[in-house]
Amino acid sequence: MRIVMLPGNASWRTAARDALSARGLEAVAVDTANEALQAAREGAGALVVDAGSANLGEVSGLLRGSEGVENLPLLVVVRDPLREPLDRSFRLGIDDYLVESAIHQLCDRAVALEKGDPWTGVRASAGRIVLADADRARRQLVARILRHWGFDLSFAMDFDELAEQLRRDPVPRVALVAHDLPPDGASTALPKLRSARPGVEIPWVLLTDPDRLPQAQDIARAYGSASVFDRGGSPENIIFLVNDLLQARAADARRSARLLHGGPVSFWTDGSPEMFWAYSYNINRTGLYVRTLVPPPLGTLLHVWFRPPFGEGLAAADAQVMWRKEYGSKAGPLHPPGVGVQFVRVPVADAAAATAGYEALLEEQEGSGAESGGVPPERPRTTRLRVK
Numbered sequence: 001m002r003i004v005m006l007p008g009n010a011s012w013r014t015a016a017r018d019a020l021s022a023r024g025l026e027a028v029a030v031d032t033a034n035e036a037l038q039a040a041r042e043g044a045g046a047l048v049v050d051a052g053s054a055n056l057g058e059v060s061g062l063l064r065g066s067e068g069v070e071n072l073p074l075l076v077v078v079r080d081p082l083r084e085p086l087d088r089s090f091r092l093g094i095d096d097y098l099v100e101s102a103i104h105q106l107c108d109r110a111v112a113l114e115k116g117d118p119w120t121g122v123r124a125s126a127g128r129i130v131l132a133d134a135d136r137a138r139r140q141l142v143a144r145i146l147r148h149w150g151f152d153l154s155f156a157m158d159f160d161e162l163a164e165q166l167r168r169d170p171v172p173r174v175a176l177v178a179h180d181l182p183p184d185g186a187s188t189a190l191p192k193l194r195s196a197r198p199g200v201e202i203p204w205v206l207l208t209d210p211d212r213l214p215q216a217q218d219i220a221r222a223y224g225s226a227s228v229f230d231r232g233g234s235p236e237n238i239i240f241l242v243n244d245l246l247q248a249r250a251a252d253a254r255r256s257a258r259l260l261h262g263g264p265v266s267f268w269t270d271g272s273p274e275m276f277w278a279y280s281y282n283i284n285r286t287g288l289y290v291r292t293l294v295p296p297p298l299g300t301l302l303h304v305w306f307r308p309p310f311g312e313g314l315a316a317a318d319a320q321v322m323w324r325k326e327y328g329s330k331a332g333p334l335h336p337p338g339v340g341v342q343f344v345r346v347p348v349a350d351a352a353a354a355t356a357g358y359e360a361l362l363e364e365q366e367g368s369g370a371e372s373g374g375v376p377p378e379r380p381r382t383t384r385l386r387v388k
Helices: 010-023 033-041 057-066 088-092 103-111 136-148 157-165 186-193 210-221 236-252 350-369
Strands: 002-006 024-029 045-052 072-080 096-099 125-133 151-156 174-178 204-208 226-230 264-268 276-284 285-293 301-306 314-324 338-345
Touching: 002 033, 010 024, 010 072, 010 103, 024 136, 024 151, 045 057, 057 072, 057 264, 072 088, 072 204, 096 103, 096 276, 125 136, 136 236, 136 264, 136 338, 151 157, 157 174, 157 186, 174 186, 174 236, 186 264, 204 210, 204 236, 210 226, 210 236, 226 236, 276 350, 285 301, 301 338, 314 350
Parallel strands: 002 024, 002 045, 045 072, 072 096, 125 151, 125 174, 174 204, 204 226
Antiparallel strands: 264 276, 264 301, 276 285, 285 338, 301 314, 314 338
16 A cells, blocks of 8 residues: 655654555655645555645645545644644544554554454453353353353352442443342342442343243343343353343434534553544434544444543543444445444543533534534534533
């Protein structure tokens, strides 16, 4: 792949060329907008421009108005994504941005644009599940199936251990509980455990034998997010039940309106020293759409910092990638390349900031009479929120 570069910083350009060359990628440096257009027409995988360049608008206009290269990925280089006017760059039609101090991440973008995998080695966990059953053989049977599908398992053998596991982070996506969990069974345990994570609803699956099925179904009917697994069937059936519960939760989470919102986002995965900067595209009460040319794998658990609507600082959240869109993909919603993430844990103070910003954005949209998603992204600003 050939990368065309028009950055203002000569030392950055040299370092970027060296980094690309080490990965077998070609870099071509140009000095003017017309030279950039000509180099793009001669064949390029992407065009990289300094975000502070006075002729960024000219470069973008030439590129987007020229047949054959109008869809060429356009990236800008920034020094500080929290202070620079990224909204201006995205309004001019860029596809992504790089932080100057992370030169090597240009290579990740190039790999992604070549339809390669810049996330090789990252394990995309499906999340944590708590499995509570005193019978070791039954635990092993279920755990084998769930691990095969990427879930991380935490075990409990009685009520106290289950309560402890439910309070640990990350929040379990599902709790699998044997109907005969010591000391008093699931019918006694479940009502007591509903307060284990205040404000968080954890779906339950009751594990039961065929002769106890009616009683287990009665228990499940008393709770909104609960199902029953009949041990008399194939062990693989538990994946159907778990997936059904998680899909229902994801659908519920998406019921709040998605509102266009642009702001800096950073994310990283456990065990990785790399932090990627990106830009939000829309937001709802329980998640974000994050635009990036290097979308992480489906199911990946991310640590995310994002700027809530009308905010000036960053809110923190743990989130899971629910769907992704690569550059050039025609499938899925008409969104830029990136990932849709659903929050799985948000600290109390950060949740308050995100909720206040979302509600203010929703109120602004409803006041303007715009349709959902019809408000263009804007620079973060402050507002006076009414306390209701």
